[in-house]
Amino acid sequence: MPPATCPGGLLAMNITQHTDYALRLLMYLGACPERRVTIKEVAERFDISRSHLMKLVTELVTKGFVDGARGKGGGLRLARAATRIGLGDVVRQMEPSFALVECFGSGSHCLLDPACRLKGALASALQAFLSELDRLTLADLIGDDGRLQVTLGVPPADAQAPRPTIVIRPAPPAG
Amino acid sequence: MPPATCPGGLLAMNITQHTDYALRLLMYLGACPERRVTIKEVAERFDISRSHLMKLVTELVTKGFVDGARGKGGGLRLARAATRIGLGDVVRQMEPSFALVECFGSGSHCLLDPACRLKGALASALQAFLSELDRLTLADLIGDDGRLQVTLGVPPADAQAPRPTIVIRPAPPAG
DNA sequence: TCAAAAGATGCATTTAATATGTATCTTAAA
DNA sequence: TTTAAGATACATATTAAATGCATCTTTTGA
Incomplete structure (x- = not known):
């Protein structure tokens, strides 16, 4: 008799820092839409390596969440309005294993196998997880009271990036 | 200004093989309650290393799900009826990071921080996940039609462990 | 009372996923 | 045509998960 293992194992349910940072980056971009x-800038603000963040950005661009522009004056912004970026979608796209849940729905052969009631149970729980996230968009995380801007330390909407050519620093860096 | 990181990172949501095997082991034990x-036996049936499974068992015993007996004639069985083992509880206990979700509820300082609306969103999604699992017990995974026994390849209830050493055991102390 | 069968414990090793870092290339605006 | 940006590729480090091995303890039954 073959071992009673489940082919492919169970669900590899896993929200990593990858998705964590993805959501934060989107929040940051949503916080300064102008x-x-x-x-x-973001790498320094979040205190993570630029190259690391770069991979994440590339992925977010590829998946259509972020619009990146090269060259001088380039940078990142949201690819569409924050109200149109669903949290469930972000998680599903950033954590490929989550998208697999769909195949556990009706019609999957695994539900017919009594040993796989376990899979079914976990799959429906995961669906509940995603459904809860589907109720929110990026805009809900950002809010409209400007408090996020303060917390993130992004410059206020009217202050453009101050890049003075002649800098006078009265207080030398005490570190 | 300090970096805009969230202390302790986000939720490390993660269902590992550890929990996977824990649930399967419990199903196996529930499938032969007599x-x-x-x-x-289980290690061979699941085709995983004995030592690996051993650690898992020790943990399940410590956490009160399994009753282990040493010595000749010893072995494992469920510590209580399968109907009284909630799936949510198992996951919470086996994945310590899941239990942390509770602290995100009302009263947590992080919800007051607008930057942590993200945490709140993920926490409520995780609550939904666990609530879905809380609706089921181990008994629901096992079923009562004997099909799981067939799938797992456990001997049927009436056939005692075939160890023909010419032992005549009228009524083994089932407690 | 001793031997064997079982679980318990501790540690070392392997493996795989994550995270980080470096270097180079491409694009586009000033 | 220089410079500021993102894109790509590869190498390395770090960490958690999984595995394996050796040894100890408990308990039963001969």
Whole structure:
């Protein structure tokens, strides 16, 4: 008799820092919709490596969440309005294993196998998880009271990126 | 200004093989409630290493799901009826990061921080996940039609462990 | 009381996923 | 045509998960 293992194992349910940062980046971009934000800026703000963030950005661009522009004056911005970016979609796209849940729905052969009631149970729980996220969009995370901008430390909407050529620093960096 | 990171990162939502096997083991034990099952038997049946399974068993015993007996004639069985083992509880106990969700409920300081609306959103989604699992017990996974026994390849209820050493055991102390 | 069967414990190793870093290339605006 | 940006590719480091091995303890039954 073959071992009673389930082919392919169970659900690899996993929200990694990858998705974590993806959502934060989207929040950051949504918090300053009037300009393009550079990867460098976000990397410093989030205190993660630029190259690391770069991969994430590339992925978000590929998947249609972010619009990136190269060259001088380039940078990132949301590819569409924050109200049209569903949290469930982001998670599903960033964590490929989550998208697999769909195949557990009706019609899957695994539900017919009594040993796979376990899979079915976990799959429906995962559906509940995603459904809850589907109720929210990026706009819900951002809010409209400007408090997120303060927390993230993004410059207010009217202050353009201050890039003075002649800098006078009265207080030397005490570090 | 300090980096806009969230202390402790986000939720590390993660169902590992650890929990996977834990649930399967419990299903196996629930499928043959009339006898003690040895770790060796289950390890062979699931085709995983004995030592690996051993650690899992120790944990399940510590957490009160499994009753293990040492010595000759020892083995494992469920610590209580399958109807009284909730799937949500198992997941919460086996994946410590899941239990942390509770602290995101009302009263947590993080919900007051607008930047942490993200945490709140994920936390409520995770609650939905666990609530869905809370609706089921181990008994629901096992069923009562004996099909799981066939799938797992456990001996049927009336056929005692075939160890023909010419032992005549009229009524083994089932407690 | 001793031997064998079982679980318990501790540690070392392997493996795989994540995360990070470096270098180079491409694009586009000033 | 220089410079500021993102894109790509590859190498490395870090960490968690999984596995394996050796040894100890408990308990039963001969």
